Amino acid sequence: MDLERVQNLTDVSEMQKALEKLNAEEIDVDCELNTLLETQASLEDKMITLHRTLPNLQMLHTDSKQLSSMVSFTSTLAENVSSKVRQLDLAKNRVTSCIQRVEDILDLKYCTDGVQQALQNEDYEKAAGHVHRFRSLDENVLRMSEIASEGSSLDTSFRLLHESEDKLRVIVNTKFDASVHSRDVASIERFFKIFPMLGLYEEGLTKFGKYLAAKLSEDADRNLKLALHGIDPEDGRSSVIFADTITKLFEDIAKIVEIHQPLVETYYGAGRLVILVKILQKECDRQTRKLVEEFRNKRDFDLRVQQVQQSLMFHKQPAIEKPDSKDLDVLLSEIVLLNTRTELYLRFLKRRITGDFELAYQDEEKRNEKSSEVDKFIQSCDTSRLMQELIGNYIMMEEYFMREMVLKAVAMDSLDTGSPTSSMVDDSFYIVKKCVRRAMSSSSVDGVCAMLNHACTILEQDFREVLYTRVRAGFPSGFDLTQAYNMVIQQGKSSDTEKAKAQFISTLNNAEVSCDYCKQLKTNLEDEVSKLYTQCSDQSNAKLESCLSDIGACATRFKDVVEFGFSQMTQSVIKPRIKPQIDIFLSTSHNISEDDYTNFEANDPWVQNFIVSLDNMLGSFKDSLTNNNYEMFVSLVTAEITTQLEKSVQKSAFNRLGGLQFDKELRVLVGYLTSVTTWTIRDKFARLTQMATILNLEKVDELLDYWGPNSGPLTWRLTPSEVRQILGLRIDFRTEEIKRLKL
Amino acid sequence: MEDYKYLFKIVLIGEAGVGKTCLVRRFTQGLFPPGQAATIGVDFMIKTVEIEGDKVKLQIWDTAGQEKFRSITQSYYRAAHGLILVYDVCSQRTFDALPQWLTDIDSFANEKVLSYLVGNKIDRGDAREIPTHVGEQFAERYEMKYIETSAKEADNVDKLFLDIASRLTEDARERNRLIPGEDSMNISSNTKSISSCSRCFKF
Numbered sequence: 053m054d055l056e057r058v059q060n061l062t063d064v065s066e067m068q069k070a071l072e073k074l075n076a077e078e079i080d081v082d083c084e085l086n087t088l089l090e091t092q093a094s095l096e097d098k099m100i101t102l103h104r105t106l107p108n109l110q111m112l113h114t115d116s117k118q119l120s121s122m123v124s125f126t127s128t129l130a131e132n133v134s135s136k137v138r139q140l141d142l143a144k145n146r147v148t149s150c151i152q153r154v155e156d157i158l159d160l161k162y163c164t165d166g167v168q169q170a171l172q173n174e175d176y177e178k179a180a181g182h183v184h185r186f187r188s189l190d191e192n193v194l195r196m197s198e199i200a201s202e203g204s205s206l207d208t209s210f211r212l213l214h215e216s217e218d219k220l221r222v223i224v225n226t227k228f229d230a231s232v233h234s235r236d237v238a239s240i241e242r243f244f245k246i247f248p249m250l251g252l253y254e255e256g257l258t259k260f261g262k263y264l265a266a267k268l269s270e271d272a273d274r275n276l277k278l279a280l281h282g283i284d285p286e287d288g289r290s291s292v293i294f295a296d297t298i299t300k301l302f303e304d305i306a307k308i309v310e311i312h313q314p315l316v317e318t319y320y321g322a323g324r325l326v327i328l329v330k331i332l333q334k335e336c337d338r339q340t341r342k343l344v345e346e347f348r349n350k351r352d353f354d355l356r357v358q359q360v361q362q363s364l365m366f367h368k369q370p371a372i373e374k375p376d377s378k379d380l381d382v383l384l385s386e387i388v389l390l391n392t393r394t395e396l397y398l399r400f401l402k403r404r405i406t407g408d409f410e411l412a413y414q415d416e417e418k419r420n421e422k423s424s425e426v427d428k429f430i431q432s433c434d435t436s437r438l439m440q441e442l443i444g445n446y447i448m449m450e451e452y453f454m455r456e457m458v459l460k461a462v463a464m465d466s467l468d469t470g471s472p473t474s475s476m477v478d479d480s481f482y483i484v485k486k487c488v489r490r491a492m493s494s495s496s497v498d499g500v501c502a503m504l505n506h507a508c509t510i511l512e513q514d515f516r517e518v519l520y521t522r523v524r525a526g527f528p529s530g531f532d533l534t535q536a537y538n539m540v541i542q543q544g545k546s547s548d549t550e551k552a553k554a555q556f557i558s559t560l561n562n563a564e565v566s567c568d569y570c571k572q573l574k575t576n577l578e579d580e581v582s583k584l585y586t587q588c589s590d591q592s593n594a595k596l597e598s599c600l601s602d603i604g605a606c607a608t609r610f611k612d613v614v615e616f617g618f619s620q621m622t623q624s625v626i627k628p629r630i631k632p633q634i635d636i637f638l639s640t641s642h643n644i645s646e647d648d649y650t651n652f653e654a655n656d657p658w659v660q661n662f663i664v665s666l667d668n669m670l671g672s673f674k675d676s677l678t679n680n681n682y683e684m685f686v687s688l689v690t691a692e693i694t695t696q697l698e699k700s701v702q703k704s705a706f707n708r709l710g711g712l713q714f715d716k717e718l719r720v721l722v723g724y725l726t727s728v729t730t731w732t733i734r735d736k737f738a739r740l741t742q743m744a745t746i747l748n749l750e751k752v753d754e755l756l757d758y759w760g761p762n763s764g765p766l767t768w769r770l771t772p773s774e775v776r777q778i779l780g781l782r783i784d785f786r787t788e789e790i791k792r793l794k795l
Numbered sequence: 796m797e798d799y800k801y802l803f804k805i806v807l808i809g810e811a812g813v814g815k816t817c818l819v820r821r822f823t824q825g826l827f828p829p830g831q832a833a834t835i836g837v838d839f840m841i842k843t844v845e846i847e848g849d850k851v852k853l854q855i856w857d858t859a860g861q862e863k864f865r866s867i868t869q870s871y872y873r874a875a876h877g878l879i880l881v882y883d884v885c886s887q888r889t890f891d892a893l894p895q896w897l898t899d900i901d902s903f904a905n906e907k908v909l910s911y912l913v914g915n916k917i918d919r920g921d922a923r924e925i926p927t928h929v930g931e932q933f934a935e936r937y938e939m940k941y942i943e944t945s946a947k948e949a950d951n952v953d954k955l956f957l958d959i960a961s962r963l964t965e966d967a968r969e970r971n972r973l974i975p976g977e978d979s980m981n982i983s984s985n986t987k988s989i990s991s992c993s994r995c996f997k998f
C-alpha cells in the first residue's frame with residue numbers, strides 16, 4: 053500500500069479499511085522481526101566456529117600446492133621413462149623381424165638345395181613341402197633386404213625355386229593323370245594331396261572330382277542297365293525299381309563325400325568341399341536325367357499324364373480312355389519314393405557343405421551369404437528341377453486319382469445292416485487320407501500342401517454336394533421308418549418312398565460323422581506331419597499348419613448339412629406328429645371336479661398316450677440314427693413339444709385341480725424325455741414348469757412367495773405380463789386381484 | 796484366440812518374373828529385394844493391417860509363375876478371398892498370357908472371389924509396352940479392379956493390398972449384418988453361396 057494513496061483518501065470508511073490493513077501489516081512485520089532476532093544467536097555461534105577453522109584451511113592450501121608440484125614432477129618422470137620403453141619396444145620388434153628375415157633367407161637357401169635334391173629323388177611330397185615353405189615367404193620383402201641385384205645368390209635361389217615349382221606342377225599333373233589312367237588309387241590320392249601344397253586347390257579338387265565322377269558314372273550306368281534288365285513283375289521291388297536305382301546312385305555319392313570330406317578338409321582346408329561336391333553333382337544330374345527318362349519310358353509316364361489331362365479337360369465325354377486306377381496307384385507310389393529319396397540326398401549334401409563352410413567362416417554375415425548360395429545351388433540343380441517337374445505331374449494325377457476314387461465310392465454306396473452310415477463315408481475318407489498320406493511321404497512340403505488343398509475341395513465341394521443334394525430331396529412324410537429301413541436292407545426291394553427315407557437318414561448320419569472325420573483327419577495328419585517334417589523351415593511349417601487347419605474347418609461345412617437335414621425333418625416328421633397329440637391336450641378339460649381328478653388318476657386322459665406315441669416315434673429312429681443325431685432329434689422334438697404346448701396352455705382354462713393335473717402331466721412328460729436322452733431336458737421345460745407352478749397356486753398373492761426377493765434359486769423365464777396372463781387362465785382368480793399384484 | 800477380427804487369404808498369380816514376390820516383400824517387409832530368385836512352389840507371408848478400427852489378418856500366398864508348378868499353385872485358388880493377377884507392363888508376352896490365367900481363375904477359383912489385375916514395373920518408363928488404358932480396358936472387360944504398381948519404387952503397393960483388405964472387410968461386415976448368428980438353422984438352398992461366405996469368417 054503506498055503512502056500517496058493513503059494521503060489522498062477522503063472517505064472515512066476507506067480510511068478505516070486502510071488503517072486496518074496497515075495494522076495487520078504491522079503485526080506481520082513484528083512477527084518477522086522476532087523470528088529474525090531469534091536466529092541471531094545461532095548465527096553468531098556459527099561465525100565463531102568458522103573463525104576457528106580458518107588457520108587450518110590455510111595449512112591445507114600450502115599442502116595441496118606442494119602435492120600438486122610433486123605430482124607434476126612424477127608425471128614428467130614417467131613420461132620420460134615410457135618413451136624410452138617405447139623406443140626399446142620398437143627396437144626389439146625390429147630385431148625380431150630381422151631375425152625372422154635371416155631365418156627366411158636361411159630357409160630359402162635350404163629350400164633351394166632341398167627342392168632339387170627331392171626332385172632328383174622323386175620325393176615329390178618333400179619337394180612340394182619346400183615349395184610350400186617358399187611360397188609362404190614374402191619374396192618382395194626378401195629381395196629388398198639384400199643387394200638383390202642380378203646374379204646375387206638370393207636371386208639365383210628365387211629363380212631356381214620358381215623353376216622347380218613349375219616343374220613340380222607339370223610333374224604332379226601328369227603323374228596324377230597317369231595314375232588315373234592306370235587306376236592306381238594309391239598314387240591318385242598321393243598326388244591329390246600334393247596339389248594344395250603348390251597352391252593348386254581348384255585344380256586338384258577339379259581333377260580329383262572328375263576322377264570320382266567318372267567312377268560314379270560307370271557304376272551308375274551299370275546299375276541302371278541292371279535295373280532295366282531286371283524289371284521282373286514277379287519281383288516285389290519291381291514296381292519301385294527306379295526309386296531303388298536312384299537310391300543306389302545317391303548312396304554312392306554320399307559315400308564318396310563321407311570318405312573324402314576329411315581328406316579334403318585336412319589337405320585343402322575348410323570351405324573347399326563345395327568345389328568337389330559341385331563336380332559330383334553335375335554327374336548326379338546327368339545320371340538322374342537318364343534315369344528319369346527311362347522311368348518315363350518304361351512306366352508310360354507321359355501317356356498317363358496325357359490321359360489324365362484329357363480326362364480332366366473333357367470329363368463329360370465317356371469316349372476318352374481313362375487311365376487305370378490300379379496302375380496309377382502304383383505309379384504314384386513310385387514317384388513319391390523317387391522324390392523323397394532325392395530330398396533326403398539333397399538335404400545330406402546341404403548339411404555337409406554348410407558344415408564345411410561353418411568351419412571356414414566365423415563371420416555371421418559371410419556364413420549367411422554362403423548358406424544362401426548353397427540353397428540356390430541345391431534348388432537349381434537339374435536333379436531338383438527334374439523332381440519338381442515330376443511332383444507337378446504327380447499332384448495333378450494324385451488329385452485325379454483321389455477324385456475318381458471318391459466318385460467311385462459314392463457310386464458304389466451301400467447301406468449295411470447295423471451301421472447307421474453308408475459305405476461312402478468311410479470309403480471316401482479312407483481314400484482322401486491315403487492320398488494325402490502318400491503326398492506326405494514324398495517329403496515335398498508344397499506337394500503336401502497342394503494335396504491338403506485338393507482334399508478340402510473334394511470333401512467340401514464334391515463329397516458334400518452329394519450329401520447336400522440327398523438331404524435337399526427331403527424326408528418323405530407319412531412314414532414308418534423301421535419298416536423302410538429293414539426293407540431296404542433285407543430285400544433290397546422296397547417302395548421308392550421307403551428307399552428315400554432310408555437314404556435320407558443315412559445321409560444325415562453320413563454328414564454327422566463327416567464332421568468328426570474331418571477333425572480326426574486333421575489330427576492324424578497333423579501328428580504325421582510333426583513326425584515326418586521335423587527339420588522344416590518356419591515358413592514351411594506355417595504353410596503346412598494353415599493348410600491343415602483348412603481340413604479341420606471342413607467340419608463346419610458338414611455341420612451345415614446336418615442342420616439343414618434336421619430342419620427338413622422338423623417340417624416333415626416332427627411337426628406333423630406332435631401337432632395331433634397337442635390338440636388332444638387342448639381338447640382335454642383342465643377345469644375339473646374332485647371326481648374327475650381321481651378318475652384321471654386311474655384313466656389318464658392324455659399324457660400316457662402321448663408318451664406311448666412319442667416313444668414309438670423316437671424308438672423307430674433310435675437305431676437308425678447315430679448317437680449324436682438321435683440326441684439332436686430328441687432335442688428338436690422337445691423344442692417342438694414345448695413351443696406347441698405353451699401355445700395350447702395359453703388357450704386353455706384351468707381351475708385349481710386342473711392346474712394340479714397339468715403339473716402332474718408335465719412332470720411325467722419331463723421324466724420320460726429325460727430318460728431317453730443324455731442332453732438336458734429340464735432347462736427346455738423351464739417356462740412350462742413355471743406356468744404349471746402359477747396354475748397350481750391356492751391364491752393370487754401366493755405368487756409373491758416365489759417372486760422378487762422370495763424367488764430364491766428360481767430364475768423366472770416368464771415376464772411379469774406373461775405371469776399375469778397365466779394367472780388369468782385360472783377361472784377362479786379374480787382379475788382385479790391379478791391387476792393389483794405388484795410385480 | 797489370436798488378435799484379429801477377420802482373416803483373408805490373398806493369392807498372387809501371373810507369369811514368371813512379373814514381380815509377384817517383389818510386390819509381396821515390398822508390402823510385408825518394406826523392401827525391394829536385389830536379385831530376387833524365382834519362387835519355388837508357393838511362399839507364404841502374413842501381415843495384419845487395420846481397417847477402420849478392426850484388425851484384419853492377411854494371409855498372402857505368393858505362387859510360382861513357372862509352368863511346372865501350376866498343379867501346386869492352382870490348388871490355392873479355391874480358398875482365396877482375393878486374387879491378384881500380375882503382369883509386367885514392359886512385357887507384351889506377360890500381357891498376352893492373361894486370358895489363359897483368367898480361364899484358370901474361372902475353373903478353379905470361387906465365383907465370388909475379388910480379383911485385381913495389376914500392371915507392375917511402371918518405374919521402367921521407357922521400356923513400357925502396354926499403355927495404361929489398354930490394361931484398364933482389359934480389366935474392365937473382365938470385371939476386375941485395375942491398378943498399376945512399382946514394387947521397386949513402392950508405388951501403389953500398399954494401396955493395392957489395403958484396397959483389397961478394405962473391400963473384403965466391407966463385404967464381410969455386410970454379410971455379418973445379413974446373417975447374424977452363425978448357427979441359424981435356415982440355410983439358403985444355394986450351396987455355392989454358403990460355401991463362399993462361411994469360409995471368410997474367423998473370429
Ligand SMILES: Nc1nc2c(ncn2[C@@H]2O[C@H](COP(=O)(O)OP(=O)(O)OP(=O)(O)O)[C@@H](O)[C@H]2O)c(=O)[nH]1
Nearest residue numbers: 811812813814815816817833834860916945946947
Ligand atoms: N524395375 C522393376 N523391376 C522389378 C519390379 N518388380 C520386380 N522386378 C524385377 O523382376 C524380376 C522378377 O521379380 P520376382 O518378384 O521374382 O517375379 P515373380 O513374379 O515372383 O517370379 P516367379 O516367382 O518366378 O513367378 C526381378 O529381377 C525383380 O528385381 C518393379 O516394380 N520394377
Ligand SMILES: [Mg+2]
Nearest residue numbers: 815816833834
Ligand atoms: Mg516369385
